[in-house]
Amino acid sequence: MTTRRTSTRPVAAQGPATEEGRGGEETTEAATTGEGTPLNPHPRFSLATVVVDCPDAPALADFYQRLLGWEVKFHESDWVLLRPPEGGTGLSFQSEAAYRPPVWPERAEEQQKMLHLDIRVDDLDEAGAYAVALGATLAEVQPQDDVRVFFDPAGHLFCLFLH
Structure with missing residues (x-):
């Protein structure tokens, strides 16, 4: 994985901005034992x-x-x-x-999905048609009646489900 960053991009590994700049250490107010010792600092x-x-x-x-x-x-x-x-x-x-886009359902020796997005919708048919109109592809395999599996234009999986 290539990770490129400039000073204006979010950097998840750094702490929040402080007076000293990016990457400052910050701790939460920890719960303590009766003697003042942090339980889980x-x-x-x-x-x-x-x-x-x-x-x-x-x-x-x-x-x-x-x-x-x-x-x-x-x-x-x-x-x-x-x-x-x-x-x-x-x-x-x-x-x-x-x-490389993942293959789904997963197959040995093929690019595996690393995660997928679950998106809550009010109407599966209407939301699915809208997703397809935007460029999504309905997956051949649909493992549940109340969920629709799609591929986004880059091949990532996402699921639409009723709330």
């Missing part, structure tokens, strides 16, 4: 975004922006960050020249 973690590798970050981000109705918060030629309008964990797309 640890650094603070907060999931900022899930990064999806793909051959063309702007193109795949455009697909998910239209599918989810999310906002572009950051855009470079090889990196795009989307966030829901109400806030929360984002979805980022990173261009990777050596990207």
Whole structure:
């Protein structure tokens, strides 16, 4: 995996910005024993975004922006960050020249999926038709009646399900 970063991109491995700059150490207020000893001291973690590798970050981000109705918060030629309008964990797309789409259902010796997105919808048929109109492909194998499995334009799996 090639990871390229500039100072303006989110860097999940660094801590939050501090007066000293990026990467400052921060701890949470830990619960303590009656003697003041921390029960489980640890650094603070907060999931900022899930990064999806793909051959063309702007193109795949455009697909998910239209599918989810999310906002572009950051855009470079090889990196795009989307966030829901109400806030929360984002979805980022990173261009990777050596990207290979996964095979599903999984087969030995083939590229395996690393994760998939589960997306809640109000109407499976309507949402599925919309996803296909945007460029998704309905998977041949559909293991459940109340879930629809699709491939996005870069070949990643995502599932639509009723809430």
